[in-house]
Amino acid sequence: MSLFVQACRAEWDRLGVPEAAANEMAADLEADLAEAQADGASPEEVLGNGYFDPKSFAASWAYAKGVANERPRSAVVQLRTRTVTFFSSAVVCLALGALGLVLFAGRRFGSASASAVAIRRSLPRQMPSIFVGPHFGGPGIVLDVVGLVLFGIGIVGLGVTLWFWRPWSMKADRSDRDPDVGLPSYL
Amino acid sequence: MHNEEIQRSLKNDALRCKLVAANVSRMGVNGGRRTQLLRGVLDLCLLAVMDEGPAYGYEMTKRLGARGLSIVGEGSIYPLLGRLERDGLVNTHRAASNGGPPRKYYQLSGQGERALASGITEWRTTRDAVDAVLGHATAEVTS
Numbered sequence: 001m002s003l004f005v006q007a008c009r010a011e012w013d014r015l016g017v018p019e020a021a022a023n024e025m026a027a028d029l030e031a032d033l034a035e036a037q038a039d040g041a042s043p044e045e046v047l048g049n050g051y052f053d054p055k056s057f058a059a060s061w062a063y064a065k066g067v068a069n070e071r072p073r074s075a076v077v078q079l080r081t082r083t084v085t086f087f088s089s090a091v092v093c094l095a096l097g098a099l100g101l102v103l104f105a106g107r108r109f110g111s112a113s114a115s116a117v118a119i120r121r122s123l124p125r126q127m128p129s130i131f132v133g134p135h136f137g138g139p140g141i142v143l144d145v146v147g148l149v150l151f152g153i154g155i156v157g158l159g160v161t162l163w164f165w166r167p168w169s170m171k172a173d174r175s176d177r178d179p180d181v182g183l184p185s186y187l
Numbered sequence: 188m189h190n191e192e193i194q195r196s197l198k199n200d201a202l203r204c205k206l207v208a209a210n211v212s213r214m215g216v217n218g219g220r221r222t223q224l225l226r227g228v229l230d231l232c233l234l235a236v237m238d239e240g241p242a243y244g245y246e247m248t249k250r251l252g253a254r255g256l257s258i259v260g261e262g263s264i265y266p267l268l269g270r271l272e273r274d275g276l277v278n279t280h281r282a283a284s285n286g287g288p289p290r291k292y293y294q295l296s297g298q299g300e301r302a303l304a305s306g307i308t309e310w311r312t313t314r315d316a317v318d319a320v321l322g323h324a325t326a327e328v329t330s
Contacts, residue, residue: 024291029265031288032245045252046245050263057263065269 004043005030007054008061016069017062025061089161093154100151222261228310230267232256234295234303237277243290244268268293276302 001009005026012022036046043051050057062068236242236250244265248258258264271277276299284290295303 025265027288028244028291031284031290032243032248035245035284035287036248039249045257046248046263047265048258048261048263050265057265060266061263061269064266064273066273 001026001030002033004033004047004051004054008058011055011058012062012068015059015062017067021062021065021067025065086161089157093158093161096150096154096157100147100149100154225258225261228306229258229262229264230271231303231306231310233264233267233271234276234299234306237293237295237299238303241280241292241294243284243292247293271299275299 008029009022009026012025017025032046033043036043047057050060059068232251233247236247236254239250242250247264247268251258251264268277272279272293276296277293278296279291279293281289282292
């Protein structure tokens with residue numbers, strides 16, 4: 001088996017190409033290269049630029065045939081990015097929700113947790129005019145509003161994050177959506 | 188006087204460098220265009236050579252080459268063949284080649300024949316339109 005075919009086999013193994021399909025492709029390739037050599041043709045005449053990049057060539061072929069199991073690298077990176085985004089956004093949302101709850105529950109149940117007290121003390125004494133009206137019932141009302149608003153933001157943020165994440169969209173084979181997948185980048 | 192000669196020589200060198208750079212750039216653009224054009228029609232060409240009769244991979248390369256379409260410097264036909272097979276445009280079977288090992292032969296399926304026919308129509312329509320535009324541009328240049 002030529003070095004080129006060996007490199008292709010290694011890539012197909014890495015991509016999880018079934019043994020039968022890999023054997024078939026390797027045999028076809030080997031036979032074509034041998035015939036080309038007998039004809040005095042260069043491997044480049046058979047493989048084009050793929051001859052200089054066996055990994056890309058092998059991956060292109062496997063994806064085009066639909067026999068590769070591993071997701072394309074770009075999809076893996078995309079999934080990883082989305083996962084990181086999801087978890088980081090979830091942490092922020094939880095923090096916002098917790099803040100809202102601390103403020104809300106701290107006033108409602110009269111619990112004087114240290115964090116609630118610290119936050120309340122950090123708030124300006126001069127409240128915005130929107131909170132200072134005839135219905136203003138003291139700092140507790142303001143904290144209720146702030147807590148609820150933050151909690152609402154957290155819930156909305158979580159929803160938006162989940163919408164962007166959409167893990168189910170990653171389960172589909174990329175090659176089914178992109179008709180050009182499998183084509184070498186140079187073609 | 189000596190300085191003037193040196194400056195003139197430097198100017199000539201600079202001009203030569205610009206010309207070389209322009210040529211390299213033009214070659215790059217043309218090479219990229221050929222690749223893009225091939226990308227759009229190579230599958231059609233493969234279907235066309237298969238229309239002459241079943242063929243295995245290298246045999247198709249030879250048929251393309253015999254008609255002046257070399258893939259040297261371009262991509263391989265194998266991923267395209269894989270895609271055509273996956274899309275059901277070709278059927279395959281293994282058969283003994285001339286004295287060699289059994290080969291995988293590709294031949295047009297019914298769907299492939301229809302795809303070839305519509306592809307040829309599309310190609311001719313596009314080619315005629317482009318020819319009309321480019322022919323007009325050439326006339327302007329030569330006049």
